[in-house]
Amino acid sequence: MTEVKGGKVLVLDTSAMYSGTDYPPDAVLYTTPDIVSELRRVYRSSRTEFFVDTRLTVKMPRQSSIEMVKEMAKKNGDIARLSPEDIDVLSLAFELKATIVTEDYSIQNTASALGIEYISLYIPAINDYVEWNVICVSCGHVAEDATQKECRICGGRNITKRRKSRSVRDAREPGR
Numbered sequence: 001m002t003e004v005k006g007g008k009v010l011v012l013d014t015s016a017m018y019s020g021t022d023y024p025p026d027a028v029l030y031t032t033p034d035i036v037s038e039l040r041r042v043y044r045s046s047r048t049e050f051f052v053d054t055r056l057t058v059k060m061p062r063q064s065s066i067e068m069v070k071e072m073a074k075k076n077g078d079i080a081r082l083s084p085e086d087i088d089v090l091s092l093a094f095e096l097k098a099t100i101v102t103e104d105y106s107i108q109n110t111a112s113a114l115g116i117e118y119i120s121l122y123i124p125a126i127n128d129y130v131e132w133n134v135i136c137v138s139c140g141h142v143a144e145d146a147t148q149k150e151c152r153i154c155g156g157r158n159i160t161k162r163r164k165s166r167s168v169r170d171a172r173e174p175g176r
Contacts, residue, residue, distance in 0.1 A: 016101035061091035077132025
């Protein structure tokens with residue numbers, strides 16, 4: 001398990017909220033309204049309410065940040081794997097220059113592309129930043145839109161394939 005150090009600004013995704021982790025008292029914790037709604041739907045308890053009311057700052061990211069994150073997710077091919085809630089978490093972390101706490105590899109991958117730090121509490125974090133292509137299994141056409149399920153040329157099924165990868169460290173360095 002990764003230890004979360006105090007004094008950090010953290011943005012928590014759903015997996016971080018479900019983990020039950022005791023965050024250091026001096027860590028500043030943020031999340032988005034949709035994450036809180038999901039947490040309350042799944043865990044109806046006084047502990048959940050106390051955590052939300054006393055430890056969390058709930059904030060919606062600006063639309064300009066959301067659009068920027070979506071653009072990067074389209075570029076690297078993660079857009080089809082990211083929920084609207086994931087995009088909001090990434091956008092908020094980008095705005096706050098915060099660290100994301102997540103177990104989600106697609107969030108980690110897009111965070112790497114954006115230069116956002118992340119922590120994975122229980123599973124190993126990604127080592128490689130990956131860019132994806134969406135390719136038709138029938139004709140081999142490469143789709144421009146990573147969310148396309150069917151080929152616009154032949155109607156065949158599209159699948160996701162790794163286009164390229166590099167170490168996370170290299171992904172964060174400009175010009176690589």
